Structures are given as structure tokens and as C-alpha cells.
Amino acid sequence: MQASPLAHHFENIEKQSHAERLGMWLFLASEVLLFTALFAAYAVYRYLYSDAFAEASRAIETWFGLVNTIILVTSSFTVALGLNEAVKGNGKKTGLWFAVSVAFAIAFLALKAVEYSHHFQEGQLPGRYYSFHELQAPGASLFFSLYFLITGLHGVHVIVGMTILAVVGVKAARGKYTAAYHTPVELAGLYWHLVDLIWIFVFPLIYLV
Amino acid sequence: MSPSHASDVPVYNPRNYLNSPATGLKSWLLTQDHKRIGVMFLVAASVFFAVGGLFAMLIRIELLTPGPTIMDAMTYNRLFTLHGVVMIFLFMIPAIPSGFGNFLVPLMLGAKDVAFPKLNLLSFYLYMLGAVVALYGMIHGGADTGWTFYTPYSTTTVTKVVPILLGAFILGFSSILTGLNFIVTTHTMRAPGIGWNRVPLFVWSIYATSIIQILATPVLGMTLLLVAVENAFGWGIFDPARGGDPVLFQHFFWFYSHPAVYIMVLPAMAVISEVVCAFSRKNIFGYKAVAYSSLGIAFVGFFTWGHHLFVSGQSAFDAGVFGVLSMFVGIFTAIKVFNWTATLYQGSIAFKTPFAYFVGFLFFLVFGGMTGVAVATVSLDVHWHDTYFVVAHFHFIMVGATVMAFLAALHYWFPKITGRMYPEGWGLVGAVMVILGFNFTFIPQFLLGNEGMPRRYFSYPERFWALNVASTAGASVLAMGLVIVLVYLLISLKWGPIAGPNPWHSRGYEWDTASPPLPENFEETPVYTRGPHEYDEDSYANPPPVAPEPKHAS
Numbered sequence: 109m110q111a112s113p114l115a116h117h118f119e120n121i122e123k124q125s126h127a128e129r130l131g132m133w134l135f136l137a138s139e140v141l142l143f144t145a146l147f148a149a150y151a152v153y154r155y156l157y158s159d160a161f162a163e164a165s166r167a168i169e170t171w172f173g174l175v176n177t178i179i180l181v182t183s184s185f186t187v188a189l190g191l192n193e194a195v196k197g198n199g200k201k202t203g204l205w206f207a208v209s210v211a212f213a214i215a216f217l218a219l220k221a222v223e224y225s226h227h228f229q230e231g232q233l234p235g236r237y238y239s240f241h242e243l244q245a246p247g248a249s250l251f252f253s254l255y256f257l258i259t260g261l262h263g264v265h266v267i268v269g270m271t272i273l274a275v276v277g278v279k280a281a282r283g284k285y286t287a288a289y290h291t292p293v294e295l296a297g298l299y300w301h302l303v304d305l306i307w308i309f310v311f312p313l314i315y316l317v
Numbered sequence: 318m319s320p321s322h323a324s325d326v327p328v329y330n331p332r333n334y335l336n337s338p339a340t341g342l343k344s345w346l347l348t349q350d351h352k353r354i355g356v357m358f359l360v361a362a363s364v365f366f367a368v369g370g371l372f373a374m375l376i377r378i379e380l381l382t383p384g385p386t387i388m389d390a391m392t393y394n395r396l397f398t399l400h401g402v403v404m405i406f407l408f409m410i411p412a413i414p415s416g417f418g419n420f421l422v423p424l425m426l427g428a429k430d431v432a433f434p435k436l437n438l439l440s441f442y443l444y445m446l447g448a449v450v451a452l453y454g455m456i457h458g459g460a461d462t463g464w465t466f467y468t469p470y471s472t473t474t475v476t477k478v479v480p481i482l483l484g485a486f487i488l489g490f491s492s493i494l495t496g497l498n499f500i501v502t503t504h505t506m507r508a509p510g511i512g513w514n515r516v517p518l519f520v521w522s523i524y525a526t527s528i529i530q531i532l533a534t535p536v537l538g539m540t541l542l543l544v545a546v547e548n549a550f551g552w553g554i555f556d557p558a559r560g561g562d563p564v565l566f567q568h569f570f571w572f573y574s575h576p577a578v579y580i581m582v583l584p585a586m587a588v589i590s591e592v593v594c595a596f597s598r599k600n601i602f603g604y605k606a607v608a609y610s611s612l613g614i615a616f617v618g619f620f621t622w623g624h625h626l627f628v629s630g631q632s633a634f635d636a637g638v639f640g641v642l643s644m645f646v647g648i649f650t651a652i653k654v655f656n657w658t659a660t661l662y663q664g665s666i667a668f669k670t671p672f673a674y675f676v677g678f679l680f681f682l683v684f685g686g687m688t689g690v691a692v693a694t695v696s697l698d699v700h701w702h703d704t705y706f707v708v709a710h711f712h713f714i715m716v717g718a719t720v721m722a723f724l725a726a727l728h729y730w731f732p733k734i735t736g737r738m739y740p741e742g743w744g745l746v747g748a749v750m751v752i753l754g755f756n757f758t759f760i761p762q763f764l765l766g767n768e769g770m771p772r773r774y775f776s777y778p779e780r781f782w783a784l785n786v787a788s789t790a791g792a793s794v795l796a797m798g799l800v801i802v803l804v805y806l807l808i809s810l811k812w813g814p815i816a817g818p819n820p821w822h823s824r825g826y827e828w829d830t831a832s833p834p835l836p837e838n839f840e841e842t843p844v845y846t847r848g849p850h851e852y853d854e855d856s857y858a859n860p861p862p863v864a865p866e867p868k869h870a871s
Contacts (some may be wrong), residue, residue, distance in 0.1 A: 116429070116430075117428065117430035117506075117696065118506075119842075123505055125418065126504075126505050127432040127433075127501050127502075127504070127505040127506070128630040129503065130500070130501045130504055131432065131433060131436075131497055131498075131501045133499060134497045134500055134501065134531055135407045135493075137531060137532070137537070138493050138497070138531045138534070138535045141532055141533075141535040141536055142535035142536070142538065142539055143542060144535075144536065145535070145536045145539035145569060146539060146570075147568075149543075149554065149565060152565055153560075153561075153562075156560075156562070157560065157788070215731075233553040234550075234553065235549075235550065235552035235553035235554075235556070235559055236552075236553065236559070237550075237551075246560050247560045249553055249559055249560070250553060250554070250559065250560050250561060253553055253554055254554070255397075255429070255551075257546075257554075268813070271735035299568065317346035
């Protein structure tokens with residue numbers, strides 16, 4: 109059906125899996141640092157303009173964030189269920205669970221889009237586009253600059269993660285992986301967990317604090 | 318061990334990575350062979366080195382006389398920005414790690430390839446894409462911000478900073494992927510017998526570099542993206558008019574860009590550790606100290622960024638802390654310098670071209686490092702800040718060390734990469750001109766800076782004239798030296814004498830295969846029972862003849 113999953117330059121499948129996992133973890137570390145720059149900027153401006161940031165945080169609707177958190181956490185769970193099936197060698201069920209997760213991801217993005225359109229109507233926009241009349245404190249536009257940067261970058265990651273889940277899910281459903289070798293399923297799951305994990309930080313930072 | 322030491326008669330290896338599996342352009346552009354990718358990186362980086370060097374020469378000609386010489390102020394601003402961007406992002410950061418690292422790391426570990434060959438090729442294309450995007454910005458208007466893109470100026474300038482920022486952002490991805498590949502390769506693909514205490518020092522240094530690449534580059538990527546967003550759409554992150562903080566940019570920028578200095582210098586140290594062993598025919602003195610000090614530099618490098626902000630309104634306490642932390646780098650560097658010097662002791666030194674560059678390297682590293690400790694001292698830095706003293710300092714340490722190591726590597730591994738030798742006599746002539754030219758270029762700049770000539774200005778008072786002429790004269794010698802090197806290396810590609818598998822009789826693992834190496838690196842996976850730098854007692858007491866005499870076939 110398909111060529112052996114072992115690439116020519118590895119001696120055995122264990123070494124290859126080890127290399128792939130290590131590579132993914134390093135990549136995730138560098139992803140975390142990508143967000144860290146934004147979080148650091150957020151921390152600095154929150155310190156400089158604590159009142160404006162608190163006001164702005166209250167001005168956005170918490171329930172959007174809450175529902176999205178629930179959606180993402182659930183999707184992480186379904187990804188884990190899919191991986192669990194992959195370990196047992198049930199490719200079809202893995203594909204099914206991943207499809208469910210992709211559906212959650214789409215729901216997340218849809219809700220985010222609705223939320224964005226609210227901000228557009230209210231004029232809660234970054235920098236020079238800011239025109240939210242109810243909050244005119246200095247620094248408020250910075251909150252929304254960072255809000256769009258952080259959630260936007262996270263949104264890009266959701267799209268990427270969703271695509272990875274879809275591709276790996278289809279491959280799994282076609283029986284490409286076995287109980288002995290399913291590292292790509294694992295790595296897709298890891299990536300999705302990172303996307304979820306970052307949101308777990310974003311949610312309290314932006315909606316709750 | 319492979320039988321490469323058996324014969325002293327050099328034979329060209331007929332089946333090698335250069336001609337198999339195919340020789341066409343497509344077989345190169347779509348290759349996943351780390352050796353071919355390394356060569357492509359080397360060629361591209363060398364071209365950019367020439368471009369950046371040309372800009373440098375134009376800058377020096379402009380500064381030959383006070384007032385306008387060959388260009389107006391705006392052109393000058395663009396030129397020094399492009400010089401910095403090209404040299405740093407397109408040459409110094411990728412040249413040794415992505416070029417020589419790609420070629421050598423798997424060979425030195427007895428592996429068939431890097432862990433992720435496709436990712437490796439992607440990294441090369443990201444590099445080219447980043448270069449094209451940045452060059453687009455340069456051709457259509459350029460930027461006048463300096464390579465540091467300091468805000469708030471970079472967010473308001475009308476020159477084309479956005480494509481250059483995006484280009485640098487894409488180059489960052491290339492850097493991250495290469496670093497990731499090397500770390501995974503070093504962890505998982507070492508041949509039997511290569512424990513952590515037998516990993517060649519070159520690989521150790523590249524490994525430390527990779528850690529910095531993975532951890533620091535994303536922060537720079539984000540920062541450059543923020544500046545681009547701000548310049549294009551006015552989002553206000555660093556704009557004081559909208560409540561933003563321009564100094565925050567400096568913190569972010571130097572959080573990457575100071576460690577990036579070690580992305581340039583650590584690979585240079587990687588090369589030097591190999592060269593010093595091969596040309597003194599001795600095992601390295603203090604293997605572990607040299608290996609771990611690389612990690613030390615990588616670690617401490619993350620806590621030094623604040624020394625760029627001594628005059629940006631930082632508190633005196635912060636400045637003191639960053640000053641002291643910066644000096645720690647000097648300690649780790651000194652560990653290496655002393656160990657290299659101790660390696661020479663009672664060695665059987667072959668004063669070949671790579672060794673000449675080693676000597677130059679040592680001078681530039683120590684002199685540049687000492688002035689580095691000086692500028693890490695707050696009170697002194699306040700005097701020298703933004704003067705030519707700083708320009709001279711970072712050229713000595715970054716450019717001096719990196720270019721010396723790059724040229725040493727080019728000569729030392731030339732036979733491995735091409736299977737041919739370069740002419741030794743011309744090699745030494747080139748080395749002497751490059752090293753002397755470099756000194757004559759930048760020593761006057763130390764003096765200029767100390768007398769108060771500010772950097773980045775295209776004109777200056779007449780009292781700085783003489784030293785500027787000296788500097789430009791030195792730059793001409795340097796340029797001529799580099800042209801000589803380029804010419805004889807290009808000639809040697811086709812007409813150089815056949816080198817044989819190991820012309821230096823080096824003990825480095827990478828020499829245990831044919832030159833040029835087989836497409837799959839080794840006939841069979843090698844098994845090692847010795848360290849990578851272990852020369853026998855009698856191998857340096859009675860050294861074998863090093864390198865065949867160069868003869869040009871007509």
C-alpha cells in the first residue's frame with residue numbers, strides 16, 4: 109500500500125520517532141517564545157496603563173472568551189481520544205475523532221469572527237483606527253492593538269493546527285499508521301495541545317484579569 | 318574506521334555527491350542531501366558577502382573626504398543600512414552554521430544525513446525567499462534606519478522598511494529550522510562510539526548556536542513584525558504618540574540581537590577548535606572546558622541585552638547588572654582562548670593558510686573581546702556610545718572573528734568539499750592581506766571613536782580626515798586580499814591538484830570518508846573507538862607531510 113515509514117537515513121523506527129518527537133518539542137518551544145514577546149509587551153503596557161487596560165478588558169464580552177475556552181478544551185480532549193485510538197491501531201476511529209476536533213476548531217473560529225465584527229462596530233480597534241467612545245483613556249488603544257495581535261496570531265495557529273489535524277486524520281483513516289508507528293498522530297496532537305494551552309493563557313490575560 | 322589513511326597517493330573519488338545521483342541543475346535544486354544544501358548555502362552566502370562588501374567599500378569611499386564625496390546623505394543612509402542588513406542577516410548568521418554546519422555536522426557524527434532532510438531544503442528556500450523579499454525592498458527605495466530598525470524612526474520613515482523587515486522575518490524561520498535540525502541530529506544520529514564526550518568540538522559549538530537560534534529568533538521575528546505592522550498600519554505598539562514605548566523595542570530587539578552576536582561568533586569558534594587541532598597535530602587541551610564554555614556563552618548571552626541600553630534611560634542598577642553579566646561572556650571566551658593556546662604548546666605546527674587565519678582570529682577575538690569588556694563598563698560606554706569606537710569594536714569581534722573563521726573553514730575544508738587543493742602560496746598572500754587590511758581599516762576607527770566621531774554620519778569635521786583616509790586605505794587592502802582569495806579558489810575548483818581523502822592527515826571524523834564524500838557519506842556506518850581530536854604521540858613527533866605541494870595543471 110505505502111512505502112515503509114522508515115526514512116533512508118535512520119537506522120530504525122525508534123530512532124526516527126525519537127528524532128521526530130524531539131524536533132516537535134523544540135519547535136513548540138520556539139512557538140512559545142513567539143507568543144512570549146507579545147505577552148511581555150502586554151505585561152509592560154498593563155503595568156504602564158493599568159486602569160485603561162482594566163477598563164478595556166471589562167469592555168469586551170467575557171462570554172465569547174469563555175465559550176471559546178470550553179470549545180478548545182473539549183477539542184483537546186477529542187484529539188486525545190483520537191490519539192488513544194491510534195495507539196490501539198484503529199485508524200478509522202482516529203480519523204473520526206480528529207474530524208470532530210476540526211469541527212470544534214471551525215466553531216472556535218466562527219465565534220471569534222462574530223466577536224471581531226462586534227469590535228469593528230464598536231470601533232474597538234488598534235492604534236490609529238481606535239474610535240471607541242466609551243473609553244478614551246490613554247493606553248486603551250494599545251490594549252486593542254495587543255488584543256488583535258495576540259488573538260490574531262493565535263487564530264493563525266488554530267488554522268494551521270486544524271489543517272494538520274485534517275491531513276493527519278485523513279491519513280489515519282486510510283490506514284497509514286499502525287499501533288507500532290503513529291508518531292505523526294502524536295505530533296499533530298501535541299501541536300493542537302499547544303494551541304489550546306496558549307489560549308488558556310490568553311483567556312484570563314485578556315478577558316478576566 | 319575507513320581505510321582513508323592507507324594511501325598517500327591522492328586519487329579523485331569518482332563517485333561522489335557532486336556527480337551522483339545526477340549532475341543537472343534540477344538534481345541540485347531539489348536535493349535533500351545535506352552536503353549539496355550546505356554548498357548552496359555557502360555559494361549564496363559568499364555572493365551576499367561580496368554584495369555587502371561592495372556596499373562597505375562605497376561607504377569607505379564616501380568617508381574618504383569630509384563633506385559629500387561620491388553620494389548624497391540619503392544615499393549614504395540607505396547604503397550603510399543595506400550593508401548592515403546584508404552582512405548580518407544574509408552572510409554572518411547563516412554562512413558558517415547553515416553552510417559549513419550543514420556540510421559537516423552529519424559527516425562529523427558519522428550520520429547519513431541531518432534528521433529532517435526536507436526541512437533542511439525548506440530552510441534553504443526560506444533563506445532565498447527572505448533574501449529576495451529584503452532585496453526587493455532595497456532596490457525599491459531601501460531603508461535608512463540602520464540595520465537595528467530603531468523605533469520610533471523606523472515606524473515613520475517613508476523608505477521601504479516593511480519588505481526588509483518581512484525579509485528578515487522569513488530569514489528567521491530559516492535560522493530556526495536549521496537550528497532545530499542540528500539539535501535533533503546531534504541528539505539522535507551519532508554513530509556508534511560517539512558518546513557526548515566524543516562529539517567533535519565543531520558540533521558542540523554549532524549545537525550551542527542552535528539553542529540560541531531556536532530560543533531568540535522567534536522574539537526577533539515577532540518584534541520585526543510589530544514594527545512592520547506599525548509602519549504600515551499605525552498600530553501604536555512602539556509609538557509614543559499613541560502611548561507606546563520605543564525603548565521596549567530596544568529591549569525586544571536586543572533580546573535577540575545580542576545573542577545573535579553569539580550566533581555569529583560561536584560557529585567561528587567551532588571552526589577554530591577544529592583548525593587548531595589539525596594544524597598543531599595535537600588533541601585539544603581541555604575538551605570539556607571548550608565544549609561546555611560554548612553552552613556557557615549561549616546561556617549568558619541571553620542576559621546581556623541591556624548593555625545596549627545604557628544611555629536609554631535604564632536605571633543605574635540595571636546598567637550595572639547588565640554590565641557585569643556581559644563580562645561573564647568574556648570569562649567563557651577566555652576559557653576557550655587559553656585552551657586553544659595551550660593546545661599549541663609543544664605541538665607540531667603546520668603554518669598553512671587555515672592556521673594563518675587562526676592567528677588572525679585569535680588577535681581579533683582577544684582585541685575585540687577586550688574592547689567588549691571595556692564597552693560593557695557603563696562609565697566608558699557612555700563616552701563611546703554611538704561613536705566609531707563601537708563600530709570598530711563590533712567589527713573586530715563579529716566580522717573579524719567570523720570572517721577569519723569563515724576563510725579558515727573555506728581553506729581547511731576546501732579539499733573535503735571539492736576534492737581539490739588551493740595554491741598554498743597564494744593562500745598565505747591572501748591571508749596576510751586580509752588580516753593586515755582588516756587591522757588598518759578598523760584600528761583607525763577605534764581612535765576616531767575615542768576622539769568622538771559619531772557613527773552613521775556621512776560627513777565629519779576636518780580633524781578626523783587623516784584617520785578616515787587610513788581606514789579607507791586599509792579597506793582597499795582588505796578588499797584586494799578578498800578578491801585574490803576569490804580568484805584562486807575559483808581557479809582551484811577546476812584546476813587545483815587532486816587532494817585525496819585526507820590531505821591534512823587530520824583526525825577529525827569527517828576526513829574518514831572520501832573527498833569529495835560519497836553521496837551517502839560513508840560506505841557503511843562507521844564505528845569509533847577514539848575521540849575526534851586524538852593525535853597519536855608519534856603523529857606529532859613525526860608528522861606526515863601535510864598537504865601536497867600545489868601545482869597548477871595547465
